[in-house]
Amino acid sequence: MLKVNDIDVYYGNIQALKGISLEVNEGEIVTLIGANGAGKSTLLKTISGLLKPKRGSIEYLGSAIDGKAAQSIVKAGISHVPEGRRVFANMTVEENLELGAYLRNDRDGIKKDMAHVYELFPRLLERRKQLSGTLSGGEQQMVAMGRALMAKPKLIIMDEPSMGLAPLMVKNIFNIIEMVNKEGTTVLLVEQNANMALSVAHRAYVLETGKIVLSGTAKELQESDEVRAAYLGGL
């Protein structure tokens, strides 16, 4: 479904990604783990068109999307839940969700999907008229995820959805990630919480200073000594 081929990405003169390749197949949850500054967010931003690779290509459903404008990538069916949630704080929950469906014109479909988002996140229904800046971190994460789902994506990419959340909320969020996946949306998940991420993912990649250093099924990585030492808190 998504094929990243040997891309290099720079911030000015600083190279953030060095020859990254990865693949996401339809129906999978693929996770990308790695420490701060490894280049995880950079990779996601490149996929969703906020950054452009200097070299290499990104293929999605058989056509190249690297260097395309962000809005045409959203239109093609990739939604990005950004790091730090980035909800529109000065707008209500419902307005945030409506913006998620910005490129759609099928009123009935939008209505139906909004009802579905409220079903996934009942808390948001209670707070639909509230300014999203006044919500708790976990609730804002729900808004960010709901907003991304409103675009009716085929592939949803999520950047650290568990960041800064209480353990119970983290569990809740990961349950919903699995649910969304079961409903047919492919997921590419970036996480620092490697434990959680590997427990829901089918396959995983490990990113270190701009390079993929390990990859395999989630189970393989959970059992790998290197991963356990570096990311899962010792042997």
Added chain:
Amino acid sequence: MEWIQQLVNGISLGSIYALIALGYTMVYGIIKLINFAHGDVFMLGAFIGFFAIARWEMNVFLALILAMALCAIIGVIIERVAYKRLRNATRIAALITAIGVSLLIEYTVIFFRGASPAAYPTVFETSNFEILGVKISTQSILILSVSIFLMVLLQFIVHKTKIGKAMRAVSHDADAAKLMGINVDNTISATFAIGSALAGAAGVIFGIYYTRIDPLMGVLPGIKAFIAAVLGGIGIIPGAMVGGLVLGVVETIVSALGYSLWRDAAAFVILILILIIRPSGIFGKNAREKV
């Protein structure tokens, strides 16, 4: 009773400031640029209205709509030609460019038609009527109702329409807006179009009310509208409306007290005071710059 009359005059003047201030504040909200050419769009609107009414004998309301439409286009052209390429440049570079655009517009108009003022044609019989002993001119009523209508329309656009929501989203977080599929360039253009159309409308209204227009007429109202925007809290739409009205009323009161020569100074005193006491403006939160 005379005071109420002055208040009405002040509100009329203030609503012109408010219309111009809205463009400043909307553009600042979305690209953090003080568009100093905005006062000159106001001037162009006045001249377009002048030609439409005096030469082409159009009805006032058609002239108003024509001025708004052409100013919208001019605003978009200014953004696309001058500001778009500076979006990642330093703010001071964009600011200097804005001053350059302002001078370019002023002196292009002078080049083609000379610097002499023109007299706006009378479009309404100025009649006064009295309510409870207060004399109010029909023109004040007209200005006020057109301004209020436009401000209500703007609120509707910003809060209820798709493009309005896109504008708010881009001004809050342009990258997050891109991830929603919002075309940021088009949204910025729409902001310039709407802001410039309001300035164009203000130009026509100004012409009708004060009857004298000239190519440099945009300078002082432009700066005052900027002060109004800062007074209300730059980037905040209701702030621009309130700031404009407050400034208009204060100026009229200063004149009414017999200090009409100090009228213009009053605006700058307000600017200095607001920068000392509450730099974020009446409606502004004490927001720190996002890092």
